Amino acid sequence: MTEFAHAKINLCLHVTGQRSDGYHLLDSLVVFAGIGDGIRATPAQGFALTVDGPFAAQVPGGDDNLVLRAARLVADQGVSLHLTKRLPPASGIGGGSADAAAAIRAVLRLRAMAGQMMAPDPDLGARILGLGADVPVCLASHPCRMRGIGETLDWLPPLPDTWVVLANPGVEVPTPAVFKALAVKDNPALPDALPHWGSAEALAAFLAEQRNDLEGPARAIAPQIDGVIAALATQTGSLIARMSGSGATCFALFASEDAALDAADVLAAEHPEWWIAAGMIYPGRADMGQLMRAT
Numbered sequence: 536m537t538e539f540a541h542a543k544i545n546l547c548l549h550v551t552g553q554r555s556d557g558y559h560l561l562d563s564l565v566v567f568a569g570i571g572d573g574i575r576a577t578p579a580q581g582f583a584l585t586v587d588g589p590f591a592a593q594v595p596g597g598d599d600n601l602v603l604r605a606a607r608l609v610a611d612q613g614v615s616l617h618l619t620k621r622l623p624p625a626s627g628i629g630g631g632s633a634d635a636a637a638a639i640r641a642v643l644r645l646r647a648m649a650g651q652m653m654a655p656d657p658d659l660g661a662r663i664l665g666l667g668a669d670v671p672v673c674l675a676s677h678p679c680r681m682r683g684i685g686e687t688l689d690w691l692p693p694l695p696d697t698w699v700v701l702a703n704p705g706v707e708v709p710t711p712a713v714f715k716a717l718a719v720k721d722n723p724a725l726p727d728a729l730p731h732w733g734s735a736e737a738l739a740a741f742l743a744e745q746r747n748d749l750e751g752p753a754r755a756i757a758p759q760i761d762g763v764i765a766a767l768a769t770q771t772g773s774l775i776a777r778m779s780g781s782g783a784t785c786f787a788l789f790a791s792e793d794a795a796l797d798a799a800d801v802l803a804a805e806h807p808e809w810w811i812a813a814g815m816i817y818p819g820r821a822d823m824g825q826l827m828r829a830t
């Protein structure tokens with residue numbers, strides 16, 4: 536059973552408060568790209584994980600690996616997992632969370648194929664959230680407005696055709712350090728009612744009024760982010776450039792595939808040391824349920 540672990544992109548990320556346990560309250564528009572890692576799950580005696588791909592060396596092995604922990608949450612028998620790691624780790628685009636979510640989807644599909652549906656478990660949502668605050672949204676892999684610490688997800692209506700270029704300067708930025716360096720923790724949320732975006736240009740114009748509140752602290756930790764955003768913003772056809780999540784991966788949106796692919800080629804030639812990828816933003820479906828609550 537194979538599952539694609541889509542890169543997660545925070546088109547904007549407003550930090551609106553902080554819980555007493557230290558976790559931050561967010562209001563973020565999250566979308567998914569046709570760029571990502573791969574997970575293959577096969578029934579086995581025990582649990583095992585093998586890894587290949589360009590970033591395999593940076594994936595921590597052992598039983599504590601997030602992918603194995605995720606699989607164990609939903610498996611009723613052993614599973615052998617294989618991860619193809621194409622996304623840079625600790626880079627603000629889901630990474631481990633997307634892999635964990637893909638492992639859960641793959642194991643659930645294995646169980647469904649074998650006719651073994653899971654019994655309802657009222658604690659499962661909380662345990663999935665406990666793997667990482669981004670795991671629920673990655674499990675959905677659908678354009679969402681994400682609130683709470685990541686557990687409150689509202690489906691967005693289908694997005695206009697939009698392409699993305701991702702660029703990472705090759706620095707790992709630990710998420711806890713970025714949140715710790717954040718000075719103001721009660722910034723304004725997104726507007727209650729979101730407009731309908733009829734084009735990539737309209738989406739970008741809306742986003743230009745929004746923020747990623749983690750950009751400042753991440754730039755203080757990794758000043759290379761400034762240069763990445765500037766390079767993305769000045770590409771022909773670039774509609775908006777911003778950092779995703781807690782960085783250091785940044786993105787630019789484009790209205791056409793050709794413009795995105797050309798920009799990726801130019802950036803790769805100018806910055807051979809950066810990780811660059813281009814793909815479509817998954818537009819989402821009109822017929823999905825409206826709401827999912829992980830807790």
Ligand code: C5P
Pocket residue numbers: 557558559560561666667668669683684685710711714
């Ligand atoms: O949940 P996850 O393991 O991805 O979070 C890593 C760290 O990022 C947390 O320990 C916390 O310091 C910070 N974080 C936060 N608020 C969130 C998500 C993460 O403060 N909503």
